[in-house]
Amino acid sequence: MFTKQLSIFLENKSGRLTEVTEILATAGINLCAMSIADSSDFGILRCVVSDPHTACKTLRNEGFAVKVTDVIGFVTTNVTGSLANILKHLSDEGVEIEYMYSFNNGDVANVIIKTIDMEACHRILIENDVTLLTDEQMYSL
Secondary structure (H helix, E strand, C coil), rough: CCCEEEEEEEEECCCCHHHHHHHHHHCCCCEEEEEECCCCCCCCEEEECCCHHHHHHHHCCCCCCEEEEEEEEEEEEECCHHHHHHHHHHHHHCCCCCEEEEEEECCCCEEEECCCCHHHHHHHHHCCCCCCCCCHHHHCC
């Protein structure tokens, strides 16, 4: 039902993102989707990877602070208003979005979302016939 996402805390200094990507590459782990949010002191790299358990363990062994969280992935058509329609279903039910990131892939857009109430989010998406991505699909994007 939910996909595992890594949140990796990075100091804002040159080379830290490179270091993470090199560690993952050396471990044979593919970055499937990612988003970076930053402040003046640190950044948070949120990412879906091909093997979240191994990635988390490997990065922690290299001294990175890593948190694993549940997210939901879904697909929508890559046309004006399609995401707005889906988000309206969630907001109409009072589901608060913590964050989301997305990327288009031709005629569709893949969306990764984290909400305050993940169970309600899942239920609402299903009730409104939104195409959810399985773990296998997410880990191979």
